Amino acid sequence: MSAKTLEVDLLIIGAGPAGLMAAAWASRCKLKTKIIDEKNARVRTGQADGLHCRTLEIMDSFGSPSIAHEILGQACVIKEISSWNPKEGCEEHIERTESVRSGEEDLPGSRYPQVSLSQGGVEQAFLNFLERDGDMVRVERNLTPMKLRVEEALMDDHDAYPVEVYLRELAKDERAGSPDSAASENSATEVVRAKYVLGTDGAHSWTRKALGLQMEGDTTNKHFGVMDFIPLSNFPDIRISCAIHSSSGSIMTLPREDGLVRFYVQLGESSAKGSTFDRSKVTPDDIIETSRKILQPYTLDYSHCDWFSVYTVGQRLARSFSHLDRVFLAGDAVHTHSPTMGAGMNVSMQDSYNLIWKIATAIRTGNREILATYNTERMVTAKELIEKDRAMSNFYCDGPSANSKRYQEFREAFRDFVSGVAVEYSPSLLTSSAKISNGCGDGxxxxxxxxxxxxxxxxxxxxxxxxxxxxxxxxxxxxxxxxxxxxxxxxxxxxxxxxxxxxxxxxxxxxxxxxxxxxxxxxxxxxxxxxxxxxxxxxxxxxxxxxxxxxxxxxxxxxxxxxxxxxxxxxxxxxxxxxxxxxxxxxxxxxxxxxxxxxxxxxxxxxxxxxxxxxxxxxxxxxxxxxxxxxxxxxxxxxx
Structure with a gap:
């Protein structure tokens, strides 16, 4: 049976937070949109979990019933952050050295706090919005892309659909694992002809690889365990977000919904940069045991582990976020980093939020010049994210320091950027200047x-x-x-x-x-x-x-x-x-x-x-x- 053909304004590949933000925006802009994902369901446990005030502002802007209000009804509000360091005269024990107000709702012109909620909860809030919205943008699951073809001769044809993506429905035996990468083009079940394509398909992005774009950066030999669990502990700040430094390592904690707490635990370093670290051998008990050493003299156990993983600290960035201003990338598909700053999911969704209205404007007016501003505006933001993430990772990896003992002062250099309110776009077609601009276009x-x-x-x-x-x-x-x-x-x-x-x-x-x-x-x-x-x-x-x-x-x-x-x-x-x-x-x-x-x-x-x-x-x-x-x-x- 031959593959069916569909023409759309926008094809979104990947239904994580960045893809769902794009779908919500596209729905409100009345774009004919198709969004696909290889997975058969949304994320159920783990992954990203921090939301900042600018992201909540954006979520609220899509109207009533508010995505932001749905999230706030479930999330844990972060009101305070405690800094813990080795105790004077008893280095093997820790003591609280500072309590800092999170205070994102106190930022100029802000009205939302910092909150935490599982990525699955965030995705579900978007899915509920799409279900309520009248434009019938729905996630189509168990679909994998196989081939992407861009007809360069049609780039400037406003009425053309110059991007073709071949899709294949996953067989039942593939849905629990990885799709068969050897499947032939002839097995495609659908060919989507799109005016624009957005890849929000994660760090191993198929879309990015199909475009031949490379990620640049490095991976360190530093490893952290991350675990969502219900703690059994006498640690007094177990329901407060904490930055903990001890002679045995570092922990960052984040209280979560339903009694959960997330721990990011420093596990140590490989023997040499680039050497193999066997993540498969790390268990929840290993993460808890390391945490106990760091938390002395306090006790720690757990009754339930909801999710755990191990990550290696690193920062990588793609050279470009777009191809011919027809195929775009957002989120982890173009910038990857550690989770220690808690900004990744937010920046990823704000990538999509920056882009979709520009696509809608280009389709309505025929003016494609504005699309170049996506790459210039979001690239600068991503570079700042990478730089600040490197500094924050070093803060946790380097142990007790002058910064850890002056946490509020250290945090001030990050707060406005992490909250999202300080993101600033340079003069361009969209942002005028008080002085002569060099422009953002060519010629x-x-x-x-x-x-x-x-x-x-x-x-x-x-x-x-x-x-x-x-x-x-x-x-x-x-x-x-x-x-x-x-x-x-x-x-x-x-x-x-x-x-x-x-x-x-x-x-x-x-x-x-x-x-x-x-x-x-x-x-x-x-x-x-x-x-x-x-x-x-x-x-x-x-x-x-x-x-x-x-x-x-x-x-x-x-x-x-x-x-x-x-x-x-x-x-x-x-x-x-x-x-x-x-x-x-x-x-x-x-x-x-x-x-x-x-x-x-x-x-x-x-x-x-x-x-x-x-x-x-x-x-x-x-x-x-x-x-x-x-x-x-x-x-x-x-x-x-």
């Missing part, structure tokens, strides 16, 4: 194009171009509901133009905003030319207004131009786009962003919540140029 025309648009970051001095916009409370002008501004940034693929006009009782401010409204409403404005005529006016670029009038009821917002509260003949006005600053539930958003309310400003927020542009409130020309170079004019698209 003089691309660079000249980028140099036409400059931001004025001093107008919002506490925002950083290229970073995710922080979240502070605002009050809905019409409903009086107080919300974090992030809840208005749903992951639907929309861009946001934030207007900060100050106090609308001021005649000048009011006049400026009304003039802006009339210009934005005009049929020649970029709001119209970047939006398909058959779509709602806010479906591509959503305008959100945040004013400082107090009390807000002194302004009749419905008297403002309709572009600020679009009218629908079936639903009436949109009452969820105008806000007043809130001063009773934390920081004033104007002060938090560093905005002078007498001058105001405009801020463009990308679909992934990163700041793309900051400019004068009245400078619509620069905003127009910013959007038109990314979201091609409707007339150009229709005539293409």
């Amino acid at each position: 003089k025309d691309s660079q000249q194009h980028l140099q036409q648009i400059y931001s004025k970051p001093s107008l919002a001095s506490n925002l950083t171009l290229g970073q995710r916009i922080p979240s502070y409370y605002v009050t809905n002008h019409f409903t009086a509901e107080v919300i974090p501004i992030h809840t208005a940034f749903k992951s639907t693929g929309q861009w946001r133009l934030l207007l900060f006009p100050g106090d609308l009782r001021n005649p000048t401010n009011n006049s400026i905003l009304r003039t802006l409204g009339h210009k934005l409403s005009a049929s020649t404005s970029f709001i119209h030319t970047c939006t398909p005529s058959s779509s709602p006016i806010d479906s591509v670029i959503e305008i959100l207004t945040i004013h400082t009038t107090n009390p807000r009821t002194l302004v009749s917002a419905l008297d403002l131009p309709d572009i600020f509260h679009p009218w629908s003949p079936t639903r009436g006005h949109d009452y969820f786009k105008i806000f007043a600053r809130d001063t009773e539930n934390g920081d004033d958003i104007y002060k938090a962003f560093g905005i002078d309310e007498d001058r105001g400003c405009a801020v463009v927020v990308r679909p992934d919540m990163h700041v793309g542009y900051i400019g004068e409130l009245e400078d619509l020309e620069s905003v127009r140029k910013y959007f038109e170079r990314i979201l091609k004019l409707k007339g150009e698209r229709e005539g293409a």
